[in-house]
Amino acid sequence: MSLQTVLVIDDERDIRELLTITLGRMDLQVEAVGTVAEARRALAERSFDLCFTDMRLPDGNGQEIIELIAENSPDTPVAMITAYGNVDAAVNALKAGAFDFVSKPVDIQMLRGLVRTALRLAEEKRDGAAAAKAGDSSERLIGDSPAMQQVRATIGKLARNQAPVYIAGESGVGKELVARLIHEQGPRASGPFVPVNCGAIPSELMESEFFGHRKGSFTGAGADKEGLFQAAQGGTLFLDEVAELPLHMQVKLLRAIQEKAVRPIGGRDEIPVDVRILSATHKNLGQLVEQGQFRQDLFYRINVIELRVPPLRERRGDVPQLAAFILKALAGKSGESIGQLSPAARDALEAYDFPGNVRELENILERAMAMCDGANIDAFDLMLPKRSMRSGSDAAASASGHDAAPAVAPSTTSANGGLDDYISNLERTAIVKALEESRYNKTAAARKLGITFRALRYKLKKLGID
Incomplete structure (x- = not known):
């Protein structure tokens, strides 16, 4: 069985030797070069399973290497070697398609973890496992509209690298589901997926929750506790409602992401962590940055790539398919027959704006299943508020033979x-x-x-x- 091969591109001899020795001990075959020209020749002669490239080279830069490999060998992961603290270079590399980055001086333990993750990704691609997995998990992302097809395609691309992703979208559109799919379709699928609602953690407990603490470090700390970063080791940490983080915590989070290490409260040493960061919020982060409520440096660090999840009103054609899926799930939980929407009910749903998006659709259908006679759901059973209906929707509601639905759904939308x-x-x-x-x-x-x-x-x- 032939050894897996790695191309190392760096003009510093010490770095080349360090990587060659370290990777060689991992039973990898290494070819090390010092210029863009030498790298081009090596890539033209053979294929590699992984590539490390420095940002600055005597006759060019690592960006050229990333773009060359992305064009000719898109299945080969590329990791950028950057100077310590050069966040801008790392961000640019990730945007260009780099799998991940390594900071100088190179941390050997972090390097080995990165290599294992990258090679696992390359192997999955060759075996077709990633494609099969994507087909299975993406079935939960319901809808065939152009907007959802684009979201699925983007998820597939994002799953192949380690760049931080910011998922934007209104409440109820399914941002956590999108984050889970990015995790499940990538090389970290076997690792943990740790979601955390940043708005649900009391400010005074945030540092302990994220980074852990040592026994006796504060009143009530009766034992060592690992934080969310440690819990997500080797997997993905999903920061939901990241806009709710207070400024003091934003500083600590930025350092943890940049250094890929955390220091528990009361601990002396930093603990290396290998996690991918995905984040989301329904708020406008760019606007919060302008208002001084969110740090610009953290914004750029977590928003390397942005994925917008469209609201339900922008993909109305997906509503019948979504409704059928939800009704089938509700029937499975209750043990009753699957609810059937009348044509008038279907028209009413497609005409509704869904300010609460998919989550609201689930609530509406659950209520309708409870209130309807038998398994047939009519427009009147939906109890949709008029104020969120498009023009002409009243006609759809009255087509069932009932009066239009009440202006306010009694259980959810009363103003009093x-x-x-x-x-x-x-x-x-x-x-x-x-x-x-x-x-x-x-x-x-x-x-x-x-x-x-x-x-x-x-x-x-x-x-x-x-």
Whole structure:
């Protein structure tokens, strides 16, 4: 069996020798050169499984090498060797298509981890495993609209490198799902995927949560605890709602990302970490940078590549397919027959703007399944608010033979919290009375209330009646 080959391009003899020795001990065959011209000749003569290139070379720069390999050998991962702290060079390399970067002086442990990850990626591509995996996991990203086809294609490209990705999109569009797909389709799929909602961690606990702490480092620290970075070792750390990070934490996060190391609270030494950073927020990060609420240097570090996930109103043609998928999932959980949308209900959904996107569609269909008679969902069962319907949508709603849907869905969109509470209390009183009179026979109670059994079950769940 032939050894895997690595091309090293660096004009510093010490670096070439260090990489040659280190990689040789990993049973890799190394060819080391010092100029762009020598690299071009080597690449023309043979193929390589991995390439390391310095940024600055006597007759050019590493960017040329990255572009050359991307054009002629797109399956070959390229890692950029950069000067210590040269973040701009690293970011430019990742944007150009580099797999990852290594800072001088080279950390041998980090280097070995990078090599293993890169070679695993190259092997998956050759075996076709990555393509098969992409086909399986991307089925959860429902929709055949041009916008979603573009998102799937971009996910496939992003999965092949280690560049930090910023996922932009409104609430409910599925940003975490996109992050998971990038992780699952890449060489880190066997490692952990660690999602964290940055807005859900109290400010005073953030450093401990992200970096861990040592026993006795503060009151209540009764034992050593690893942080989120350590938990994501070898995998992906997904920073959801990253805009919620306070400024003091943004500084610490930037250092951890740049140095690829963390120092637990109370610890003396930094711990190397090998994680890929994906982040997301529904807010406009660029605007927050201008307002001084988000650090510009961190913004550029996590926003090497931006992937925008379109809102549901920009891909209305996907709504029927999404609805069918959700209804099938709901039926699977409840054990009941799959709900069927009437033509009028389908038209009403396609006409709706979905300010809450896919998450709102799930809630609407779950409510409709509870309120409809049998498994047939009509437009009236959807209870869509008029104010978020496009022109002509009322006609779609009335096509079912019912009046247009209520302007406000009782359980979610009332502008008056007091009225909501009042109505809920009336419902609760009536339901409890019906249950008591029917000796807690739910079928009989539903009949007494004049609603379906499914509707009663939905209301019991909504009102928290056990």
